[in-house]
Amino acid sequence: MTILAATPSALSPSMIVAGMVLVTVTFGYALSCWLAPFARCRRCAGAGTRKSLLGHRKPCRSCDATGWRLRAGRRIANTLRDLRDASR
Amino acid sequence: MKHERDDGEHELFDRLEREMTQDGGAAAGVTDLDAERARRRSGPADQHFEVSLDDDEDDGGPERGGGLVVEPVAVAGRREVIPSEWRGWANIRATVRYWLAYAGHVAAFHAVRLPWYAAQALFWAVVGVFRVAGRQIRWWWVAEQHSLRQAAADANDPGTWLKLHKETRSTRMWRFIVLGGEVLLLVLVLPVAWAVAPWWARVAGVVAAVAFLARAGRPADRRIVSAAVVTARLRRLSPDIVLRAYYAAGLGNPDRADKVVQFGSTMQRDASGTGSQVVIDLPYGRTFDDAVKNRGAIASGLDVSVNQVFLTRDATSHRRHLLWVADRDPLAIPAGKTPLLDCKRRSIWKAAPFGLDERGRAVELSLMWISVLIGAQPRKGKTFSARLLALYAALDPFVRLFIADGKSSPDWRKFALVAEDMVYGTHPTRDDADPVTHMRLMLRAVKAHILRVNEILSGLPVDLCPEGKLTAELARDPKCPDLRVVLLVLEEFQVYYELDDKDASSEIASLLSYIMAVGPSSGVVLLSASQKPSGVGGASNIGQLFTRFRDNHAARFALKCGNRNVSEAILGGDAYAEGIDASTLPTGKPYLGVGYLYGLTDDTPTVRTYLADHADAEKILIAARKHRETAGTLAGMAAGEVTVRETRDVLADVASVFAAGETGLQWPVIAARLAEAIPEHYADLSADAISAQCRSIGVRSVNVKSGGEVLKGAKLADVRAAIEGRDAA
Incomplete structure (x- = not known):
């Protein structure tokens, strides 16, 4: 194994594909955090209500009965921004 | 949120409730409509038109302290049905x-x-x-x-x-x-x-x-099509700016009720559309003169040039004046060429166009019965403005022109076309071998004319001469050729008071004093110009006569002066007290021919005189000569008459006394021979006098040997050379 041959082989095709996927996923998630910051509530699957143990439908407490939750990425971004604004 | 809305609703209901009860009350009493109408009608009739001297605070008069000024009103009266530009x-x-x-x-x-x-x-x-x-x-x-x-x-x-x-x-x-x-x-x-x-x-x-x-x-600030015509951006005056200016000039105090500056009118554009004007009431006790003295400070407070600020006295109160602020410096806009260029016949009995005042109104000067003094620094338009008036007189063929040009300049030369007599300078030249004597003769002729006119006028019946004065009809009556208006132009007249020959000076001084005193009422118009009007030295009598002559001029026109004393000498001390000081006139090329015309009217206009340059003057004078030829009034020098042998040609005379074969003569010999040959001019000529005269016109004084004696004298060759040099010039 010579040094000359080792350099190109360090970036194998599978690694390049993996890197591209990673970048795409990260940017895609950031984009969705920006343009579609809300996603369906996981608890009630976007319905806003849930069945109780007794079978009654009651408002979902996780999403305040809206059926929407803020994406985790957006939540982090908001917190970071609030911290920065508070420090000014 | 909800709480607030509730509050608002309560208020609304309360109000509605109140209004309903009020309506109910009004409905209960029936209004007597006739009575109400009568009450309304009688309202204004109770007032009568007495206005208290002091302004009532709430009578709707001009607002104190210059509040918002109501709509500007242009000139009062009817507007033209068809604008003048389409008539x-x-x-x-x-x-x-x-x-x-x-x-x-x-x-x-x-x-x-x-x-x-x-x-x-x-x-x-x-x-x-x-x-x-x-x-x-x-x-x-x-x-x-x-x-x-x-x-x-x-x-x-x-x-x-x-x-x-x-x-x-x-x-x-x-x-x-x-x-x-x-x-x-x-x-x-x-x-x-x-x-x-x-x-x-x-x-x-x-x-x-x-x-x-x-x-x-394109970006909003980048125009593709640029403007072909640019209009000036002008300062719009507001009451606040005016008040700021007056308070900054120390003419009032906004914090003291008795010291506030007030407006006597609304702020408006003036009729000519070249500026804004407003009537100002100063606090009681401050006068128009205070404002005039602080004109510079007011201009500074208005943030305009001092040339743009004009203050005019108001007839109704001494604390009131009109402030006029021109949009741009009006004195820098030239008045244009003289209207005399149409070369038509004029009449001295009508007003002569002189120039435009600061508002662009024509300023005219009626020359009859007055004397005009024009003074300024050299090169400020003194001669031009004097000549402008003389040109007007020249276009009246019945005016006899006598011109004494003390500086012997080219400016007046062309008047030889029409002038009855002209004197150039004080030193012998080709045109005039002895101008001082000539001047004396000319003034004597004017004096004789005055005496003759008065004699004829007193002999005339009342229906021809109602006031014992010359009339326009008499002045052109062919049956009375002696009754004519005379214009006597004295350019740089001070030189005739400062002659080396004191006898001549004092005769000229007394003749001028006589002409000044009696002339204007006998139809002799004096037009004097001087760059040194403040007085002459020399014998005290001459100095006195000079001052008296100067101060008796009726109308004064002062262009830019060097200092306040000169301005006072021209305009008189009163003018300075009124805030008119010709040394404050602006300097610079655009302001040539700008001056104060004092003594003709109560307001002293700042006149931009019309321009008649050398070529214009010549054109007008040629036309004037034609008018005179048509009217048959060309006389004296202009007609080529030589009345007396006044043109004493020293060089020719000296050359004539050399006998054949003589190359040089001593001064005493020349003097003696001249006295013998031409006694009317050289009767009591001394050797020194002829030597001085000859040397002043370029003949060298050299040693001449004659009869074993060497004395100073002149060579014939030198005299001939001087004659040739003179003729070639």
Whole structure:
């Protein structure tokens, strides 16, 4: 194994594909955090209500009965921004 | 939120309740309409038109302290039905010509720049395509709502976000349809239209499209088409600025009720449209003179040039005056050429056009019965303004002109065409071998004329001469050739008071004093100009006569002076006390011929005199000579008459006494021979006098040997050379 041959082989095709996927996923998630910051509530699957143990439908407490939750990425971004604004 | 709304509702109900009860009360009593009408009618009739001297605070008079000034009122009275620029053929022609010239200028200006406009338009049209597309995409995508949605996400407010999201989607749908229609139009209809349209419609379409896209594409501050005509930006006066100026000048105090400056009128544009004016009431006790003294400070407070500020006395109160602020420095705009250039016959009995005042109004000067003194620094237009008046008199063929030009300048030379007599300077020249004697003779002739006129006038019946004075009819009556108006021009007259020959000076001084005292009422108009009016030295009697002569002028015109004393000498001490000081007149090329005309009217106009330059003067004088030839009034020098042998040609005389073969003569011999040969001029000539005269005109004094004695004398060759040099010049 010579040094000359080792350099190109360090970036194998599978690694390049993996890197591209990673970048795409990260940017895609950031984009969705920006343009579609809300996603369906996981608890009630976007319905806003849930069945109780007794079978009654009651408002979902996780999403305040809206059926929407803020994406985790957006939540982090908001917190970071609030911290920065508070420090000014 | 809810709580507040409740409060508001309570208030509303309370109000409604109150109004209902009030309505009920009013409805209970029936209004007697006739009584009410009578009451209203009698209202104003009770007032009567007495106004208390002191302003009532609430009588609607001018507001104290200069509040908001009500609508400006232009000149009072009826406005012209047809504006003056469209009245009469001459005016219509001038107006049409003006607008055609204007349109022509604008067209030429843009035509020259058309290629540059086209290049710029094409470039910005490309930018415009992207601009228009981007604007439509933003419109389609409801871009302005983006920040609202983001704010909802930031606040973790899913309800608001959802609402906005739904609205956006429906809006985008509709706008998509609209934009789709537009694209369809562009893609389908445009090629068809292009194919069927005639060429000129295509060109028009392309030009319109490029213009539209360029307009959309260019930055807002970058105009493609530049302005062909630029109008001046003027300062608009406001009451606040005026008050600021007066308080800054120390003419009042806004914090003390008895020291506030007030407005006596509304702020308005003046009738000529060249400035703003307002009547100012100073506090009690401050006078017009205070304002005039502080003119510079007022100008500074108004933030304009001092040349733009004009104060005019008001007849009704000494604390009141009119402030007029010109839009631009009016004195720097030349008055233009003299209207005398039409070379028509004029009458000295009518006012002579002199110039324009600060407001562009014509200033006229009626020369009859007055004497005019014109003074200034050299090269400020003194001679030009004096000549302007003399030219007017020259155009009246019945005016006899006598001109004494103390500086012997070219400015007056052409008056030889019409003048009955002219004196050039004080030193012998080719034109005038002995101007001092000539001057004495001329003034004696004027004096004789005055005596003769008075003698004739006192012998005339009352119906011909109602007031014992010359009339316009008598002055041109062919039966009385002695009754004429005389214009005596004295340019740099002070030189005749400062002659080396004191006897001559004192005779001229006493003659001038006599003419000044008696002349104007006998139709002798004096027009004197001097650059050194403050007085002459020498014998005290002459100095006194000079001062008296100077101070007796009725009208004074002072152009730019070197200092206040000179201005006082010309205008008199009173003028300075009134704040008129010709040394404060602006200096500089645009202000040549600008001066104060004092003593003719109560307000002292700042006159920009008309221009009559050398060529104009010659043209007018040639015409004046024609008028005189037609009227048969050409006389004296202008007619080529030589009344006495006043032209004493020293050089020729000296040359004539050399006997054949003599090359040089001693001065005593020359003097003796001259006295013998030409006794009327050289009767008591001394050797020193002829030596001095000859040396002053270029004959050298050299040693001449005669009879074994060497004395100073003159060579014939030198005399001949001097004659040749003079004739060649």
